[in-house]
Amino acid sequence: MSFRRFFKPAVSALTMGLLIMSASACGLGGPSKAERLGKDLEAAALSVTGVESAKLNVNMNTSGNFITVKLVGSSHDADVLADVLGNALPPMLEETEELQSGTFGISIFSPDDAVSASARDLGYPGGSSLNSFREYFLSVP
Template sequence: MILSKLPRRVASAFIIGLLILGITACGLGGPSKAERLGKDMHDAAMSVPGVTDARLHVNMNTSGNFITASLTGTGTDQSELSQALGKALPAMLEKTKDLDNGSFSVSIFSPDDSVSVGSDALGYTGTSSLVDFREYFLNQP
């Protein structure tokens, strides 16, 4: 074997290097970009009064970026939920500024799921384009 012909220290360093390379190749190098974005958007939503839960699904692949957010609010009517969503959206969308494209969908639900509100309740009539969402919600006074 080739390793037996090398000095012991060189062979040991080579083996350790291979182990480190194998561990990082197996995905133990930390969360993916999609996981980090999902966590950042979750944390942003959870920092908003009136939001008690945020479930995000972020899928980033060669076809594009797809983000779905389902929030739970403390409110039990559309007005209260709309207010919470209106505060959560800018905070969440701020975290997506590094993305050039993608689709985005969001809804907020009452604690018992009997009432829900989407971005249309806030006057948004655009597409599911992440860029359009950002332009609308991050440029409002």
């Protein structure tokens, strides 16, 4: 058997293996847990009347879970924006039920970013603990 007969199939197999490995490294295996959560949170926010768009950053790593959300509402009135935020928080926080801990930050802005409302405008005492947000906004009175 000549060297060429052996070498050509071996190079082809090696090339195919490298292509498969690089494709899987590029994320063709599907969205990450953070990406899935981000999409679920965005869908929950956009299902609420008065929310025009949602920009999210979900970072899940060995240091913890970090979620920041910027909603854009359809109103320029701070009280209306606060009401919309109050309606958006429960369905969004329900999407985080599988997380044991993390930080959560959220605000809603008018379309021109001139007016905003935050969880504090809804009586939330503060802090960025995801568990505190859930306790406050998902508790049954």
